[in-house]
Amino acid sequence: MPNVEATLSPTSGSCEERRPDGCGIIIFGASGDLVYRKLLPALYHLYARNLMPEKFYILGFARTDMTDDAFRERAREALVDAHEPDAPETVTKFLSKCMYVSGDYKDPAAYKRLQTKAATCDCDFSEKENKLFYLALPPQLHPSVVSRLSECGLTAEGENASPWARVVFEKPFGHDLNSALELDKHLSSMLDPSQIFRIDHYLGKETVQSILMLRFANIMFEPLWSQRYIDNIQITVAESVGVEHRGGYYESAGCLRDMFQNHMLQMLSLVTMEPPTRFEAEFVQAERVKLLRAIRPWSERTLKDNIVRGQYAAGTVHNEKAVGYHDEANIAKDSATETFVGMKLYIDNWRWQGVPIYMRSGKRLHMRESEVAVTFKRVPHSMFGFASQHEMPANILVMKIQPNEGVDLTIHTKQPGPKTCMASLSLSFKYEEVFGITPPDAYERLLLDCMLGDRTLFLSRKGVEAAWTIVDPILNFWRDHPDKAPLHSYEAGSWGPQASDDLLLRSGHQWRNPPDEHGTHFKSLAKPLIVRK
Template identity: 80%
Template sequence: MPSIKATYSSATNSCEELTPDSCGIIIFGASGDLVYRKLIPALFNLYTRNLMPITFYILGFARTEMTDEEFKERIRNSLISVHKISDTQMVESFLSQCRYTSGEYNDIEAYRRLQKKAAGCDCDFTKKENKLFYLALPPQLHPTVVSRLSQSGLTMEGENEDPWARVVFEKPFGHDLKSALELDKHLTSMLNPSQIFRIDHYLGKETVQSILMLRFANIMFEPLWNQRYIDNIQITVAESVGVEHRGGYYEKAGCLRDMFQNHMLQMLSLVTMEPPTRFKAHCVQSERVKLLHAIRPWSERTLKDNIVRAQYVEGKVNNEDVHGYHGEPNIAPDSTTETFVGMKLYIDNWRWQDVPIYMRSGKRLSMRESEIAVTFKRVPHSLFGLESQHEMPSNILVMKIQPNEGVDLTIHTKQPGPKACMASLSLSFKYSEVFDTVPQDAYERLLLDCMLGDRTLFLSREGVEAAWKIVDPVLNFWRDHPEQAPLHTYSAGSWGPKASDELLLRNGHQWRNPPEEHGTHFKSLAKPLIIRK
């Protein structure tokens, strides 16, 4: 089948990345999985691209007792054995910047040792340096660590933030609205708002970052980006894996807290928000918050009819038998935690009034795929002899978030040949193919922005609060009225429960399940449309 060749040219000469000022990166929870799976590889990649500060150090802190050399060996194993880095000389150069100290997170003496160790690292610099604290920790430890950092003076900044001290927080930001507000109150009593960086790694993905540029740098899209021309929007974040080693966390969180309160709602806000006045952090964050406030409040009827929750049972994934959620480690035998959520919601403003927004996310689905699909309305009148315009397929713009980041636009054209047959054509590109490079990991972008002080891709306090105000009523309804919100089941390896499909069928829609094979750029319609003359 023919493919569409994509080429590109840079529209500006100002695409070079800035290099951050010298700083120390202090990672709490430095013995945990996230550090070696994501943070260290991201920092190493920035190092190989000459995007780390000219002078920097990485100082790990955790309960586990380790020497500097043992910490370095863990990093070495992660980079060489797990992430297959072949440039051992570059690895050793990176390791020379790494240190470690241990202690209990609530022990003020441990923070004094940390302060002394950091001061020793600072001696490698020409002056006292900036510090970036990354809390790769369970959220219940965040208040304790921030309190101790403040008490020890580690987060003290100089005049006009010179030197600066910034603290990065991993999600979740609270367990519900009340706890999120309490957490924010505690953090802001110890830190200035400018020091708080709430990270959502989905906002660092290339396609998610490109949403605003796709919308606001291309004149052909923005005039159509409204209720007059768009029929519906679908956001899917599908995972083929189960909860794996995260059973203890997932039992307390569930799919709604884990995915919707942050990733899903943030992607929705980017694809539907109004144009910001400038591409500055406060302008972008403000428009995202306004959009979240415009989401139609839940009623008892919509809580019952427009949301589906489910849990996976045994099935097949990639032709392998897998057990159900109750068979996962650290899961209660009678657990009612949802592993899938599908929902329909509406945005009450002039741009999106009555356009249905469908969102779904789940574990143990057919494949790993995250995408945003914007389906345009059909042509108002058929010129090609069809009985109605409903026989004409819709144009669809698909922003693929992972694993094959890129954009697809489905249009219709004449199929070559003597008959006047219509076919669907997908104008498609993948970042890895067009730009001849592998898109950087989301943590690379976000860690670099932290060091640069760019808050555009981070969550604001107002954004977190607005998201919880959407999610909280759902959680409360499930808790108080379980009989009206049944927990459905679905087989592992499927696309979710039947009730999720029925949610869309009531509006005459269906989920766009991505094909198993990617890269098909041209396809005939199931029934070729023959133009009657």
């Protein structure tokens, strides 16, 4: 389908980013993959764009024994691997602010060394003494790390939070509802709620943030955004990779905990929540929670009929052979862990009553693609002769999250020629093409917000609890009734098990798979529809 050129017209007012006050960024788990693959490149990007504080430092903490120079060299390698631009002076200045302390996460003496090193860095790099603690660690270590930080006074804040201390927690937030509540109780005994930043990197993605602006800054969409005009909503997060080096974690988590309890439900809440009074953390988080609480509770019938779980078998992905899940490293040969979940749910409120919401996510699927597709209802009556109401494809609004961030809107128009032929046309744009830059990584936005103290794009305690309330019954049903929730096998490189397709076909729908090599989504869009000879 052809594209329509987009023209960028800046709106009035300032959109300049505010630089944070000076601070120290103390990263726990500083020898881990997340730090070198995501956090350090994100912090460097902020520094290169002049968005880091004027005075700051990065202090890594991990069990691995390493000198400051060794940490800097690993950081330099990480920036090279991330294909950073050739700016050696900028890189050198950035690395000069990186330090390191080694120690066990449960050893009080290690925290004394950390405290001493941080105090020295405060004098040399950041007179404000503000501190951002990033816990790039397995969740089971979170309670003990926070306890040790609290015991040595590192999380204490001054009057009116000056200096401030904030702690960033990576998912998962608990293993189930009870463990999440217990974790929150423990953290709340040592930290003020304003100090807790529960990060979900999907909320930092440019297109995910743009969902709110697309809905609430454009008058033509909001009046249509309800059960009156929308037929169904689909959210897909497809990954072509397998579990890779995360086999041990994935075996205990599975797709439902890894993707649905956080990323998928948070995207759903942004697409369907009511308009917040203001774009501030308190109001945005409240509307997200309200939406999650409106999701229809599961019954035994819907748990059985409306949820499909699968596990990938050997196959071919991108013309390369891929092993099955059981043959991945650190995976049990008889594992029943799901690598794919597809589900249908409903939101019981006035806006969305009766609109099916379809969500799916999985490993080793046909391609890497994350998107939200809003399918509108067909016209109530067709005036075009041979084209009946049911022959006319629906209008679809697609918000592409990754890898090609952008927006597509499918409409219908007359195809040029002597005959009256209807053709589907895609009005589309890609952020990179229109704005001339590659959208920043999600961690850049979220790390900057952490330093600024803006919790709008972070999860609240109530939000985590509401998400677990939705996911817990599914996990319990799978555990207690495996005969009613079979684990379907699907070939690596496919779009998941056939049972997932059948789930939608029963309601007269089908998954909107991303375009194939010919650029088509559905066969109905592949050729023009002749409506009058």
